[in-house]
Amino acid sequence: MPKKRSSSxxxxxxxxxxxxxxxxxIAAIAERLRLTxxxxxxxxxxxxxxxxxGKYDVDAVLDWYIAKLERxxxxxxxxxxxxxxxxxxxxxxLSAKADLQELxxxxxxxxLVSIADVExxxxxxxxxxKARILTxxxxxxxxxxxxxxxxxxxxxxxxxxKESLSHLAEVQxxxxx
Numbered sequence: 001m002p003k004k005r006s007s008s009x010x011x012x013x014x015x016x017x018x019x020x021x022x023x024x025x026i027a028a029i030a031e032r033l034r035l036t037x038x039x040x041x042x043x044x045x046x047x048x049x050x051x052x053x054g055k056y057d058v059d060a061v062l063d064w065y066i067a068k069l070e071r072x073x074x075x076x077x078x079x080x081x082x083x084x085x086x087x088x089x090x091x092x093x094l095s096a097k098a099d100l101q102e103l104x105x106x107x108x109x110x111x112l113v114s115i116a117d118v119e120x121x122x123x124x125x126x127x128x129x130k131a132r133i134l135t136x137x138x139x140x141x142x143x144x145x146x147x148x149x150x151x152x153x154x155x156x157x158x159x160x161x162k163e164s165l166s167h168l169a170e171v172q173x174x175x176x177x
Contacts, residue, residue, distance in 0.1 A: 021051070022058045029056045033065055043068075125168070132164035 030037045044050055046068075049060040106112045140160045147153050 023051055023055045024058055026054055026056070029058070029061055032058065032062070129165065129168060132167065133161065136160045136164055 024032075026037050026040050030040045033040070035043075040048065040056075043065070047064070049057060049064050051057050103112065136157070140156055143156055144153055147156070
């Protein structure tokens with residue numbers, strides 16, 4: 001029976017093994033991030049991780065740069081929200097200002113009336129109408145004495161009520177005569 005040979009080399013990675021650092025130069029990082037070497041130097045000043053002068057760990061650089069872009073995007077989103085809120089407030093202010101200008105113009109043209117004036121006119125109209133209607137029985141009663149026809153009685157009452165209400169058709173808008 002042949003003996004099995006055991007291989008001393010293992011092709012499996014150990015779970016505790018640290019990832020291998022891949023050092024590259026500034027040109028490779030610039031190409032990978034699609035930036036210029038000058039911009040990479042600027043980013044190094046902002047905290048881009050560098051192993052040694054001119055040498056960068058690709059994975060660390062990519063992680064750092066992605067985090068930087070995410071922060072910028074979050075800031076930009078907040079700023080866009082603030083801008084949208086400011087624009088909405090400005091639109092409300094412009095709308096309110098336009099409304100006030102329209103009211104002022106209508107007032108100058110005498111197209112506006114105050115609520116108090118309308119209430120006074122309506123109250124006067126109701127009081128006058130009520131008073132005229134309440135006088136109908138006293139005015140019509142003498143004409144109805146001795147009337148035998150129900151149709152004639154009804155016609156005379158209807159005529160008196162229409163006369164009492166006729167002033168409503170004659171009411172002129174305030175200020176026009």
